[in-house]
Amino acid sequence: MTNKNMKSSLMTTKGILKLTCMCGVGLLLGACRGQISEKPPIHPNMNMDQQPRMEAQEVNKFFEDNRSMRQPVAGTVARGLKKDDxxxxxxxxxxxxxxxxxxxxxxxxxxxxxxxxxxxxxxxxxxxxxxxxxxxxxxxxxxxxxxxxxxxxxxxxxxxxxxxxxxxxxxxxxxxxxxxxxxxxxxxxxxxxxxxxxxxASESELRAEDVDVEQLEAEYTAEQERLAALAEARKPEKEAEASIDQGKKLVQQYACETCHNVDGTPGGIGPTWKGLFGSQSQGINEAGETITINKDEAYIRESIVAPEAKKTEGYEQGVMAPYDYLSETELESLILYIKSLSDN
Ligand code: HEC
Ligand code: HEC
Structure with missing residues (x-):
């Protein structure tokens, strides 16, 4: 190859590079976003992005029932959806x-x-x-x-x-x-x-398994202390006087009305509180014996801190968790509130 020939071929390479660069810049500018245009965006490679199809619930005259959404073939279940066990x-x-x-x-x-x-x-x-x-x-x-x-x-x-x-x-x-x-x-x-x-597990069962019972007891005591501290922390800082109003607020705070109502509507998870105080009903005690329950103050108190002790007829399932961490004032307020629902 002569010197001259080489030069001209170099020029051509340069020319192509130049052209490519210019095209590149042009394309970049062309692709700039941010301008508002009425025209649909350029979509050079369709990739089957748009094709005729039915929308969900659309009418389709092709089928006799005019539905585009097809039912599974009778007697079949889609793979992975057979759940007859x-x-x-x-x-x-x-x-x-x-x-x-x-x-x-x-x-x-x-x-x-x-x-x-x-x-x-x-x-x-x-x-x-x-x-x-x-x-x-x-x-x-x-x-x-x-x-x-x-x-x-x-x-x-x-x-x-x-x-x-x-x-x-x-x-x-x-x-x-x-x-x-x-x-x-x-x-x-x-x-x-x-x-x-x-x-x-009983202590003898644990010892038979070589469990360090003393260590467990220490952990248990620590846990009880943690729970006691927790109950302490749950108490409001300054205790107000017990009142119906505080009772009402507590009922909200502890979500009692998820299970109890105050207007006498039947069918709640727990008994209604309307007219509860001063009434009487049958129920069972912890031994499962049928008893007559007088719905007095002591009973209401017990129902809140130890609901398992006596259960009203029809609610023997007893799903209420004991609210045994309430302060004395909180309890009094709740009782005052429930009692107020038996006035008039
Ligand atoms: C998860 C549902 C549930 C929640 C929450 C609940 N209770 Fe109960 N409660 C029951 C059920 C069920 C009974 C009846 C069975 C029983 O005595 O354990 C009951 C019984 C009672 C009774 C006795 C009613 C009667 O006629 O014998 C009182 C009083 C009571 N709850 C107060 C409360 C208070 C106060 C709260 C909120 C601090 C509360 N409950 C939150 C389900 C609930
Ligand atoms: C957001 C709090 C929350 C979470 C998370 C939660 N539970 Fe519960 N669970 C409850 C409450 C509240 C009740 C009591 C419901 C009632 O009596 O209204 C309950 C009741 C139960 C019961 C007693 C059913 C009965 O017959 O009394 C079982 C069992 C249970 N949950 C299992 C589970 C399992 C297993 C999980 C995890 C997959 C779970 N829970 C996650 C709050 C929760």
Missing amino acids: KAYYEGVDANGEWVEDMPVEITRALLYRGQDRYNVYCAPCHGGTGDGNGIIMTGNYGYVPAPTYHQARLREATDGELYSAIYNGVRTMPSYATQIKVEDRWAIVAYIRALQESQN
């Missing part, structure tokens, strides 16, 4: 009764998974040990108290019933079905069973 998916047997035992194998891995999910989804309210003292319950946020799992009713509850609390929700507790997958729901149930076991 009711015990597994809903926790109930063929008669719609809660299954007694969980339909999955309990393994160490399942329990660990349950612990992990429990601490994410349930512990904030039900507490790390399941005693109902989760962090959300430690502030005055107006939540219905989460019950402890360590009460006879929930210890005796079937696995299906516990599963149902997660799957369907229960009264004021929302369902977690959209957030927790089926296998994890059973893992959580298994873990709740483990928590229940852990709170009911």
Whole structure:
């Protein structure tokens, strides 16, 4: 190649580069946004972005029923949506009764998974040990108290019933079905069973497993102290005189009206308070014996701090958590308020 030839070929390369640069700048400027235009945006590569299609609910004359949305072929189920194992998916047997035992194998891995999910989804309210003292319950946020799992009713509850609390929700507790997958729901149930076991082991059982009982006792005392401090912190700084007004406010603060009403409407989770004071009804005591209950001041007080002691007929299920951390003035105010609902 001669010198001259080389020069001219270089020029051409330069020329092409120049042209490319200019085109590039042109394109960049052309792509500038921010200007208002009536024209549709340039869409050089369609990629099948627009094509004829039916909208949801649109009429479609092509089919006899004029619907564009088609029904599944009769007798078929979409892949992955066959859920006819009711015990597994809903926790109930063929008669719609809660299954007694969980339909999955309990393994160490399942329990660990349950612990992990429990601490994410349930512990904030039900507490790390399941005693109902989760962090959300430690502030005055107006939540219905989460019950402890360590009460006879929930210890005796079937696995299906516990599963149902997660799957369907229960009264004021929302369902977690959209957030927790089926296998994890059973893992959580298994873990709740483990928590229940852990709170009911006898000393001899523990010693037989080589557990350091003294250490456990120390931890227990520390926890009781923490709870006592918590109850102390829950109390308002300056206690006002007991009054009907304070009672009304407390009812709001503790969300009592989630379960009780004051206008006599039947069908609540708990009995109405209208006309409660001074009335009489049948009920049961803790031994399960039928008794007549006089709804006097002492009974109202007991119903708030120890609702399990006596239960009114029709409400034997007893879902009320004890409000045993209320101060004396708070209790008096609540009683004054409930009593005021029996005037006139
Ligand atoms: C936001 C707080 C909150 C969270 C989170 C929560 N719960 Fe609850 N839970 C409650 C409350 C409140 C009740 C009592 C509802 C009532 O009686 O109205 C309850 C009741 C229950 C009960 C008792 C059902 C019965 O028959 O009395 C079970 C079991 C239960 N929850 C399990 C769970 C599990 C498992 C999770 C985690 C997947 C969970 N809860 C998460 C607040 C919560
Ligand atoms: C989760 C639902 C629930 C919440 C929240 C609740 N209760 Fe109850 N309560 C019940 C149920 C159910 C009964 C009846 C069974 C029993 O006595 O345990 C009851 C019974 C009572 C009774 C006795 C009524 C009677 O006719 O025997 C009183 C008084 C009472 N509650 C006061 C309160 C107060 C005060 C609060 C709020 C600080 C409150 N409750 C919050 C469910 C609830």
